[in-house]
Amino acid sequence: MLIKLSMRSSCYSSLRIIQPRFFSYVADEEKGYASKSIIHPSAIVHPNAVLGEGVSIGPFCSISSSAKLGNGCQLYPGSHIFGNTDLGDNCMLMTGAVVGDDYPGCTVIGSNNIIGYHAVVGVKCQDLKYKPEDECFLEVGHNNDIREHTSIHRSSKSTDTTVVGNGNLIMGACHIAHDCKIGNNNIFANNTLLAGHVEVEDYVHTAGATVIHQFCHLGSFSFLGGGSVVSQDVPKYMMVAGDRAELRGLNLVGLTRRGFSIEEIRNLKTAYRKIFMCTDTTIGSFEERIAQVEQHEGLIHVPAVRAMLQSIRDSFAEDRRGICKYGCWNGS
Structure with missing residues (x-):
């Protein structure tokens, strides 16, 4: 100096x-x-x-x-x-x-x-x-x-x-x-x-030594595990970890600490499972699973679920990088 x-x-x-x-x-x-x-x-x-x-x-x-x-x-x-x-x-x-x-x-x-x-x-x-x-x-x-x-x-x-x-x-x-x-x-x-x-966005929490690739978006209330290398978007409310980072479920601890109700979290978990952990072999594509949640009478009227769906949709816009891989689950 x-x-x-x-x-x-x-x-x-x-x-x-x-x-x-x-x-x-x-x-x-x-x-x-x-x-x-x-x-x-x-x-x-x-x-x-x-x-x-x-x-x-x-x-x-x-x-x-x-x-x-x-x-x-x-x-x-x-x-x-x-x-x-x-x-x-x-x-x-x-x-x-x-x-x-x-x-x-x-x-x-x-x-x-x-x-x-x-x-x-x-x-x-x-x-x-x-x-x-x-x-x-x-x-x-x-x-x-x-x-x-x-x-x-x-x-x-x-x-x-x-x-x-x-x-x-x-x-x-x-x-x-x-x-x-x-x-x-x-x-x-x-x-x-x-x-x-x-x-x-808001209320995002990263653990230590986390690396975020250029042009990525991190949604509100998401959590990034320590040492994660994030090369694609992290939608709202979700948790990622690993190199390259993969979705590991919802950020349940963070949502609870930030005052989300039990009912809101339950609905988010239901929507998450239908999109990323679907066992119905008749609904094959990712787009079809999102559409099913969007048409679900019990879920689409929940603001938190709508926000999560919009966050996922936005990540696949022309100028965006898509969402992190979703091959590993923690059962949340």
Whole structure:
């Protein structure tokens, strides 16, 4: 990081060293600091940066000219904010965290987010098709816990955006590549790796060392077993495991924990068996089994069953990868 700062020496030639003290708001072009901000004397803060009230900036931090920090943000020693970056209220950058990049585009982080030790969020993607003159974007919502050594990249093109929603727990050494779309309340265990353009809905749980192929979709309330290599879609409510990952039944534990009723789970299990574990030899094709469930009077009126069927149908659209293999069952 010292090398990176030295390469940018010309950009920082006009920066001021700020003594640690309380600041009163000054409404002019020179100062964007609000009251009660504490800045360590070794920190490098560009005079055009905009800081909210109660911001705390520790030793050896740096903040770019286009950065905006909301109220109550905390930067621990050696954390850095580059480029056009907007940080919401009460965000915390742990030691060594890097947010933003000097490439065209922007990184927008919501409120109450924690960026862990040496995490890298909002930097250039690892896509050879990306052109450095193109704008690239990252949007992160609120209340996310992004742990140590995680990397989240901006989009690969100006017409797209990498998106992370709200309330996600992204554990250590995870990777979210360019143009991914992450929903809300997901849990990614350590070393979960998402390739480009992956879409994750809500309440998805991955175990450790899970790898997701580019353009895959993970449906809400699904579970991915540890060490899984997922190369096709995982429909809503389902559980997969293995290399290559195969459907292993419904995510019964997750559904129960998230408040699904006994009746809803029973109906989902019935629909699952009819589609994937059918013993009726007169109904041969996969399409015919789905159609049978869609015409079942007792199942089709259950919202959870309809959502599961729609998730399966969507996975076979022209631009999708189909669903994971379904050759192994756990009897759920």
